[in-house]
Amino acid sequence: MEYGLDLEYSFNEFLKGFGLSSEIAHIIWLPLPMLLVLVAAVVGVLVTVWLERKISAAAQQRIGPEYAGALGVLQPIADGLKLLVKEDIIPAKADGILFTAGPILVLVPVILSWLIVPFGQNLLISNVGIGIFLWIALSSIQPIGLLMSGYASNNKYSLLGGLRAAAQSISYEIPLALSVLAVVLMTNSLSTIDIVNQQSGAGILSWNIWRQPVGFIVFWICALAECERLPFDLPEAEEELVAGYQTEYAGMKFALFYLGSYINLILSALLVSILYLGGWGFPIPVEIIAKFLNLPINAPFIQVFTASIGIVMTVLKAYLLVFIAILLRWTTPRVRIDQLLDLGWKFLLPISLANLLITAGLKLAFPQFFGG
Amino acid sequence: MSIAITTQIICFSVLSLVILIGALGVVLLESIVYSAFLLGGVFMSVAGLYLLLNASFVAAAQVLVYVGAVNVLIIFAIMLVNKKEDLKPISDIKSRRIISTSICLTLLSLLIRVDLTNAWSLSNPQNSIGEESTIRIGEHLFSDYLLPFEVASVLLLMAMIGAIVLARRDVMSKDISTGLPVDQELIEKSSEPLLTNKN
Numbered sequence: 228m229e230y231g232l233d234l235e236y237s238f239n240e241f242l243k244g245f246g247l248s249s250e251i252a253h254i255i256w257l258p259l260p261m262l263l264v265l266v267a268a269v270v271g272v273l274v275t276v277w278l279e280r281k282i283s284a285a286a287q288q289r290i291g292p293e294y295a296g297a298l299g300v301l302q303p304i305a306d307g308l309k310l311l312v313k314e315d316i317i318p319a320k321a322d323g324i325l326f327t328a329g330p331i332l333v334l335v336p337v338i339l340s341w342l343i344v345p346f347g348q349n350l351l352i353s354n355v356g357i358g359i360f361l362w363i364a365l366s367s368i369q370p371i372g373l374l375m376s377g378y379a380s381n382n383k384y385s386l387l388g389g390l391r392a393a394a395q396s397i398s399y400e401i402p403l404a405l406s407v408l409a410v411v412l413m414t415n416s417l418s419t420i421d422i423v424n425q426q427s428g429a430g431i432l433s434w435n436i437w438r439q440p441v442g443f444i445v446f447w448i449c450a451l452a453e454c455e456r457l458p459f460d461l462p463e464a465e466e467e468l469v470a471g472y473q474t475e476y477a478g479m480k481f482a483l484f485y486l487g488s489y490i491n492l493i494l495s496a497l498l499v500s501i502l503y504l505g506g507w508g509f510p511i512p513v514e515i516i517a518k519f520l521n522l523p524i525n526a527p528f529i530q531v532f533t534a535s536i537g538i539v540m541t542v543l544k545a546y547l548l549v550f551i552a553i554l555l556r557w558t559t560p561r562v563r564i565d566q567l568l569d570l571g572w573k574f575l576l577p578i579s580l581a582n583l584l585i586t587a588g589l590k591l592a593f594p595q596f597f598g599g
Numbered sequence: 600m601s602i603a604i605t606t607q608i609i610c611f612s613v614l615s616l617v618i619l620i621g622a623l624g625v626v627l628l629e630s631i632v633y634s635a636f637l638l639g640g641v642f643m644s645v646a647g648l649y650l651l652l653n654a655s656f657v658a659a660a661q662v663l664v665y666v667g668a669v670n671v672l673i674i675f676a677i678m679l680v681n682k683k684e685d686l687k688p689i690s691d692i693k694s695r696r697i698i699s700t701s702i703c704l705t706l707l708s709l710l711i712r713v714d715l716t717n718a719w720s721l722s723n724p725q726n727s728i729g730e731e732s733t734i735r736i737g738e739h740l741f742s743d744y745l746l747p748f749e750v751a752s753v754l755l756l757m758a759m760i761g762a763i764v765l766a767r768r769d770v771m772s773k774d775i776s777t778g779l780p781v782d783q784e785l786i787e788k789s790s791e792p793l794l795t796n797k798n
Contacts, residue, residue: 356655364667368643371639374678393671
């Protein structure tokens with residue numbers, strides 16, 4: 228499977244053409260993918276915010292934003308600008324240092340997790356060996372930031388929201404990790420690239436969703452809970468807690484929370500598509516298309532085609548899931564905190580454990596279908 | 600000196616400084632909340648040191664277990680019982696301090712001895728396994744380190760049963776801390792929603 232564009236290699240060769248050493252070329256290359264991912268994440272958030280406004284409007288038979296740009300597409304930018312120029316308020320009795328550090332601690336791990344999101348064979352920042360495990364580890368830092376901002380606000384609602392957020396994300400991390408483990412078991416690797424390649428054998432038929440239906444549902448529920456989306460948005464339940472840990476925040480610090488939650492939503496959708504929906508894979512394998520067009524798999528046209536279809540497919544699948552998440556948010560009621568914890572510990576945890584066991588058994592029984 | 604080595608040295612010194620200052624802060628700061636958050640910072644920097652040693656799996660496990668679970672639980676506990684009260688002065692504080700200092704110094708000398716007697720340099724640094732380490736750790740856990748692994752799980756099970764016994768006082772006839780008989784009815788009632796009683 229060693230095909231696809233290697234942008235880093237070509238870029239380094241291009242710089243070496245100007246007489247630069249390979250180390251300097253590497254240093255010039257390093258910030259580029261990071262910047263690109265940051266821009267991609269922020270643009271993804273803008274698109275998601277617009278989608279959320281439009282879809283919620285459609286669900287409630289309103290029009291939604293319509294004056295800022297055609298169909299209101301500039302509305303999220305206007306929102307962002309508003310938050311950018313708002314006064315930054317730190318409440319008098321709040322703890323200034325922790326109050327500022329909280330939102331940063333919430334946002335940074337989420338952005339760092341984009342390190343492992345692949346858009347194609349070589350289109351990711353770093354193919355680290357621990358791959359998906361890095362995301363699980365990084366997402367466990369978030370509750371500290373939530374607790375920190377909840378505590379530092381010096382407000383009962385904030386503290387309750389922070390505690391709820393931490394309890395929720397600890398409880399749902401376990402079934403989440405167990406369902407990821409079942410996929411890893413089938414792949415024999417933690418790397419996201421290997422996970423996608425393992426599903427690329429027969430197009431749509433070889434996607435993990437057919438082999439891991441239970442894991443897919445458990446993962447999706449847990450991902451929604453980790454993102455604090457309705458029906459699991461208890462940490463900021465408006466009717467009970469004002470806005471949970473965000474109550475005292477304004478301006479750019481609030482925007483960091485806002486960005487963090489939407490980047491997290493897109494990231495979760497991307498990871499669902501990578502783990503269960505074949506990642507960058509087209510429903511029909513590229514090899515068949517190449518054979519149909521009578522071109523060798525290494526032809527430049529096929530390579531560019533593969534890379535672009537990879538990006539399009541990954542983004543398409545992710546946004547389909549984001550669409551489902553938004554529809555869920557505007558059509559389902561919120562669960563109570565005891566129902567939430569019951570669901571996590573008494574239902575999802577045993578089910579994901581059983582799923583892991585059955586996957587291991589099936590792997591031993593049918594090694595050709597479940598990764599020998 | 601190549602760029603990679605310079606970066607490594609800078610990272611190492613920054614991480615070590617953060618660990619040292621953070622650990623001192625955990626011990627010396629008055630506010631217990633700050634101590635807990637600093638402890639998280641120290642755990643993170645230790646994970647950074649593991650990353651510098653090419654042990655990325657161990658680093659991620661360190662973040663997941665120590666920052667994501669242990670530290671979050673510590674902060675959680677502090678926030679649930681954060682009472683603002685003046686603690687009673689302890690009468691024999693001096694002798695206690697002397698005992699704890701001597702124990703800490705003994706542990707420190709033990710660590711220094713291990714540091715001095717152990718041969719740290721690898722015979723062949725090219726043989727480092729790097730990304731392979733995940734597989735190697737798994738193999739060890741299920742072969743020669745199987746017994747410690749299983750004993751650790753028994754320990755966790757004991758802790759879990761203990762926590763359940765403490766939390767579900769209705770399974771006990773007597774209160775553990777006071778020795779008084781437990782009012783079973785009250786516990787049963789408190790688990791009902793409040794609104795059902797208002798009629």
